[in-house]
Amino acid sequence: MPSENIRSFRQQVGELAELVVAKQYALQPEIWKPYGHPGREKSVRDAGYHLGYLAEALEADDPALFSEYLSWVKVLFAGLKFPEQVLPKTLECSRQVLSEQLIGEIRARALQVLNQGLESLADAPTSLPSFISGDTALDELARQYLEALLGGERQTASRLILESVQNGVSVKEIYTRVFQRSQREIGRLWQTNQISVAQEHFCTAATQMVMSQLYPYIFSGERKDHRLVAACVGGELHEIGARMVADFFEMAGWDTYFLGANTPAESIIQTVSERKADLLALSATMTFHVGNVTEIITALRENGGCAQTRVLVGGYPFNLSPELWMRVGADGYAPDAESAILEAERVLLL
Numbered sequence: 001m002p003s004e005n006i007r008s009f010r011q012q013v014g015e016l017a018e019l020v021v022a023k024q025y026a027l028q029p030e031i032w033k034p035y036g037h038p039g040r041e042k043s044v045r046d047a048g049y050h051l052g053y054l055a056e057a058l059e060a061d062d063p064a065l066f067s068e069y070l071s072w073v074k075v076l077f078a079g080l081k082f083p084e085q086v087l088p089k090t091l092e093c094s095r096q097v098l099s100e101q102l103i104g105e106i107r108a109r110a111l112q113v114l115n116q117g118l119e120s121l122a123d124a125p126t127s128l129p130s131f132i133s134g135d136t137a138l139d140e141l142a143r144q145y146l147e148a149l150l151g152g153e154r155q156t157a158s159r160l161i162l163e164s165v166q167n168g169v170s171v172k173e174i175y176t177r178v179f180q181r182s183q184r185e186i187g188r189l190w191q192t193n194q195i196s197v198a199q200e201h202f203c204t205a206a207t208q209m210v211m212s213q214l215y216p217y218i219f220s221g222e223r224k225d226h227r228l229v230a231a232c233v234g235g236e237l238h239e240i241g242a243r244m245v246a247d248f249f250e251m252a253g254w255d256t257y258f259l260g261a262n263t264p265a266e267s268i269i270q271t272v273s274e275r276k277a278d279l280l281a282l283s284a285t286m287t288f289h290v291g292n293v294t295e296i297i298t299a300l301r302e303n304g305g306c307a308q309t310r311v312l313v314g315g316y317p318f319n320l321s322p323e324l325w326m327r328v329g330a331d332g333y334a335p336d337a338e339s340a341i342l343e344a345e346r347v348l349l350l
Helices: 003-011 013-027 029-060 063-079 086-101 104-121 137-150 154-166 171-191 197-213 240-251 265-275 287-301 316-320 337-347
Strands: 227-232 255-258 279-283 310-314
Touching: 003 013, 003 029, 003 104, 013 029, 013 086, 029 063, 029 086, 029 104, 029 287, 063 086, 063 104, 063 171, 063 316, 086 104, 137 154, 137 171, 137 197, 154 171, 154 197, 171 197, 171 240, 171 337, 197 240, 227 240, 227 265, 240 255, 240 279, 240 310, 240 337, 265 279, 265 287, 279 287, 279 337, 287 310, 287 316, 310 316, 310 337
Parallel strands: 227 255, 227 279, 279 310
Antiparallel strands: none
C-alpha cells in the first residue's frame, strides 16, 4: 500500500476519533453520561490510540499488531471495570466511520484489518496470569524483590539482589529471572489496574538503580574488539529492556554505548559514526514507534560513516510479528538479551 495513503490516514486520526466517539455516545448515552466532558475527551483520546495502532498495522502489513493491541486493551478495560461491550462498540463505530470517510485501497485494507481485530477480540482473555509463578529459589527471590518494590522499600530490594550475587547467583540470572520477570509483572499489575502509574515508575527507577549497583560485576569480563551503540527510538520512553541488552553485551566483552530513552534519529546516527560501531541495537516497545525504527535504519544506510554497521532490533512489536524486523530494514532481531548476543554474532558475518 502506498505510504502516502497511510500518511493521509494518520493525519485524519484526530478528526476520525471525534466522529467515532460521537457515534458511540449517541448509541450508549447511559454508559457515558456520568463521565461528563472529561470522560468524552478521554474517549476521543482512546479512539485515536485505536486508529493509530490500526495505521501502524497497515504500514507494517501485519494485522496481528492490531489484534494483539486490542487484546491488551481488553485486559486494560476489564481492570478499569468498563462494561464489556464498550470496546466492541467502539470498534463497530470505527468501522462505520472508516466506511464513510475513507476511499479506495486504504478504506478496504483498514476495514479488513479492523474486522480481523474484532473477530479475534471475542476469544481474547480479560485477565492475565502472573509472570512470577514458579517455585524455584529464583522465583522466590523475584517475588520478594517485587514485594519490596511495591512496598516502596528500595533498600530492601537492593539488599536482596546484592546478597544473592555475593552468594553465587550470576548477574545474567538476576537480569533474566528477577528483573525481567518482575518488570513484566509490574506491567501486568498496572494493566489490570492493581497498581498506579506512580508505583510503576518507582519500581522501574528502583530497578535501574539496582542494575547500576551491579556494574562492578558487569565490567569485569574479558574484552573483545566489538563496539555496540544501543538506543530507544524517538518517542520511546521504555528503556530498561534496551539497557539490559546493552549490559549483556558488556558482560560478553563488548565496548557498549547506551543512549537511553527517546533518542533523536540524528543523535543515534552521529553516535554510531563517531563510535565506529559494529552494531546498532534499536528498541521500540510501542507499536506506533515502529515507523521511527524504519526511518533511522534508512538514514543509517544512507550515511557513509555507518556503511559497515549492522542493525539489530527488538521490543514488543517485533516479538508479535516474526518478519517485522525484515520489513523495517534491520539485519536481525532478538526477543531478549540472551539471544541478542547470538544474533549479533550472526549478523556480523553478513
